[in-house]
Amino acid sequence: MNPLVSTMYFAPQLIHGAGSVKNLGIACRTVQATSLFVLLSERTKNSLADALSSTGVPLHYFTDFQSEPTTLHLQHALGEFKKSQADGILAIGGGSALDLAKALSVLAANSGLAFCDIPQHNSLKKIPLIAVPTTAGTGSEVTKVAVITDTKKNRKLNPGHPALIPNIVVLDPELTVSMSPKVTAETGLDALAHAIEAFVSNLASPISDSFALEAIRLIGRSIRTAYHEPGNLKVRDDMLRGSLFAGLAFSNSSTNLAHATARPLGTRFQLPHGLSVALLHPYVISFGKDAACERYEEIAKALGVDNVLAFINELNEEFQLKEAIKHIDWEQFITQIPLLVEDALSGNGIKTNRKIPTTEDITGIYQKLLTDFTGG
Ligand SMILES: [Zn+2]
CATH class of the missing domain: 1.20.1090.10 (Dehydroquinate synthase-like - alpha domain)
Known part of the structure; x- marks a missing residue:
């Protein structure tokens, strides 16, 4: 490409401000999700119970991952997502939760696709994804990369693709005050x-x-x-x-x-x-x-x-x-x-x-x- 020309990718919608996590219901309706697969930690799940119930749709929780997610976590999440029959994904957490959800949103919509092959495709479908960062941070809520550790090679993979960008970002500073x-x-x-x-x-x-x-x-x-x-x-x-x-x-x-x-x-x-x-x-x-x-x-x-x-x-x-x-x-x-x-x-x-x-x-x-x- 001509070095004077650059292409930019952005998240389509951003909801920002103290208390904006209370808008999860609006975000959920915007992406037309009737059931959400929710990736977060147990602690976040308890502290945001009210905001989560405000979505007004059935929620299927997935808390079985740690910081620095791996391809094993991703496989597990993919299996649980399919069982849940959810049609939207919500991720609340640091870069780990968000990266795992981003990879899941693309792999779940393109059966047979391997995580490392994501960049090989021009256009990819995705399950609508709402991202809510609780750290500041990885910036994962707006980036087109997802970092997942390949457990076989003991190496971090970070493929990039615009389809990995969340559909809606909820940016609420109140969620970051509990960070140590x-x-x-x-x-x-x-x-x-x-x-x-x-x-x-x-x-x-x-x-x-x-x-x-x-x-x-x-x-x-x-x-x-x-x-x-x-x-x-x-x-x-x-x-x-x-x-x-x-x-x-x-x-x-x-x-x-x-x-x-x-x-x-x-x-x-x-x-x-x-x-x-x-x-x-x-x-x-x-x-x-x-x-x-x-x-x-x-x-x-x-x-x-x-x-x-x-x-x-x-x-x-x-x-x-x-x-x-x-x-x-x-x-x-x-x-x-x-x-x-x-x-x-x-x-x-x-x-x-x-x-x-x-x-x-x-x-x-x-x-x-x-x-x-x-x-x-
Ligand atoms: Zn970094």
Whole structure:
């Protein structure tokens, strides 16, 4: 395609504002669902009982999945969905619930389709999907990718297709106030990485840039307060909109090396997605900043700081990320570096990185992480 031309994909309908989860009934009627298959955690199910009953249709709950969903969870969900005979899907939760629901909405409508083959098809049917994020976040509610771990290959798959975008997004900041400071920090840093990576991506366009810069502004001004004052609805709303804009930015450009290197780290060492991205992001900035000086200057301006790398390092320190990876067996990590590098190179986010990394560059990034965390 002509490099001056870009194509954007958006969710068709967005309902935003404090208390907007009470509009689930309207969303349900809009997609003409007469029965909903609902993916959420047990805790969310209990805390949103009133909003859920306001849908006015039969609800079939599916709570049997964990963070970082796998192809086994997906197969199970697909079987339960068929049994339920529901004609709509509702997902309430973090990126895991939303990604699982997105994959389900496409696979359930296209029998025999394999998850990894989704990008091979031009047009795909889907079961109508309503997405309600409770973290800020993955931006999964508006992105055209779904991340699912392939249990056979022990690798994260993240196929992209416009059919994976939910039909309706309900964006209610009140649902995010119960996030712990740890989850607030890790998901917030992930969202910030989405925006920064989208902005320095080789696939960035003037429109994805606008979303990325607004996301950087919103997250930059509110992430610390959200961490220290969980009940502050104003900053929660900033973070939720920031996460949404970051999702729109990277879904329509790409994430890059921080995500490419984080995916295998998260899978092989059982780290949450946001944490693994946040840990590697400073090394990736350090590696690539000279190739995108002007872009990093614009990011610094949007953050209101002089030095983007120093700002990210300060956040990682303030949010005590080191504490969260104390359990890593670093001896094992050393032996796994070649596999981590191989996995990173096999996924996306390499060629779209402003400075395209070599095998040695990626090895160097993992080695820097090792040195910083072990001191040797
Ligand atoms: Zn991410």
